[in-house]
Amino acid sequence: MWDNAGAMRRITRWLFTLVLLLLLGAGAVWLYHSPHFPIKQVRIEGDLQRVSSSQLQTVAQKYIRGNIFSADLNGAQQAFEKLPWIAKAQVRRRLPDVVEIHLVERIPVARWQGAGLVDSDGRVFQAATDETFPEFDGQPGTGATMVAHYAEFSRILEPQGLAIAKLEYTPRSAWSVVLTNGVNVRLGREQETPRLQRFAAVWPGILRAQQGNLDYVDMRYKDGFAVRHRNRDEETGATAQAEASGAAAENQQ
Incomplete structure (x- = not known):
C-alpha cells in the first residue's frame, strides 16, 4: 500500500481533513469560552x-x-x-x-368568554389587564373568524354611533351582536353582513327612538325584521312578511 501513490494521496487528504475539522472544533470551543468578544x-x-x-x-x-x-x-x-x-x-x-x-x-381585541383575551390574529391568550374590551362568545378555533367579523360589523355600525359590547357565534354558526346600549341584533347563519347593513340603515328612522325599550331586533327575515320590547308584552314586525315568517326565522338560530 505504501507503494500505491493513489492510496497515499487519499489517506493524506483524509488526514488533512480530520486535522482541519479538529482545528475548527478547537477554535469554536475557544470562541465559545473565550473572555474576548463580550456583548457590549x-x-x-x-x-x-x-x-x-x-x-x-x-x-x-x-x-x-x-x-x-x-x-x-x-x-x-x-x-x-x-x-x-x-x-x-x-x-x-x-x-x-x-x-x-x-x-x-399582541394587540388585544376582545375578551374570550369572560376568561382570557383574543388578539388581532384571533389567538386566545392569558394576560392581566383592566382595560375594557368587548366580549366574544364562540367555539374553540373560531377566534380569527370572529375578529374579522367584529372589524367588519364595527365599520357598519360606527357611522350610526353604535358599538359592539358582545359578539356571539353559536355552535350552529349563527351570529348575533349585543350593542353597548343593550340591544341584541340577531343575524342568523347566513347573509349576516347584509342583514347588519339593513339594520344600520333602518336604525336612525325607526329604531333609535325605541332603543331604551328594545330587547332584540331580529333581522333574519327576507324583507323585514321583528322587534321585541323589554317589557316582553309586545312584539312587532316591521313588515307583514316578517310577521308571517316568524317560525321560519326561529329555525335559523
Missing part, C-alpha cells in the same frame, strides 16, 4: 405598550450573557415568546458585540 450592547426593538421592562430584563439577563458566541439566543427567543403579551420574537447576534431583539406585541 443589547438592542430591543418593537412598539411595546404592555410588556414591562422588568420582564424583558429578566429574560435578557438569563439567556444573553457570556460572549457574543456563547449567548443562548434560541433560548432567549423562546423565553420572550412565552411572555403573555409577546406574539413573536426574533433574536440575532450582530458581530462583533451586539445582540438585537425584535419583539411584536
Whole structure:
C-alpha cells in the first residue's frame, strides 16, 4: 500500500481533513469560552405598550450573557415568546458585540368568554389587564373568524354611533351582536353582513327612538325584521312578511 501513490494521496487528504475539522472544533470551543468578544450592547426593538421592562430584563439577563458566541439566543427567543403579551420574537447576534431583539406585541381585541383575551390574529391568550374590551362568545378555533367579523360589523355600525359590547357565534354558526346600549341584533347563519347593513340603515328612522325599550331586533327575515320590547308584552314586525315568517326565522338560530 505504501507503494500505491493513489492510496497515499487519499489517506493524506483524509488526514488533512480530520486535522482541519479538529482545528475548527478547537477554535469554536475557544470562541465559545473565550473572555474576548463580550456583548457590549443589547438592542430591543418593537412598539411595546404592555410588556414591562422588568420582564424583558429578566429574560435578557438569563439567556444573553457570556460572549457574543456563547449567548443562548434560541433560548432567549423562546423565553420572550412565552411572555403573555409577546406574539413573536426574533433574536440575532450582530458581530462583533451586539445582540438585537425584535419583539411584536399582541394587540388585544376582545375578551374570550369572560376568561382570557383574543388578539388581532384571533389567538386566545392569558394576560392581566383592566382595560375594557368587548366580549366574544364562540367555539374553540373560531377566534380569527370572529375578529374579522367584529372589524367588519364595527365599520357598519360606527357611522350610526353604535358599538359592539358582545359578539356571539353559536355552535350552529349563527351570529348575533349585543350593542353597548343593550340591544341584541340577531343575524342568523347566513347573509349576516347584509342583514347588519339593513339594520344600520333602518336604525336612525325607526329604531333609535325605541332603543331604551328594545330587547332584540331580529333581522333574519327576507324583507323585514321583528322587534321585541323589554317589557316582553309586545312584539312587532316591521313588515307583514316578517310577521308571517316568524317560525321560519326561529329555525335559523
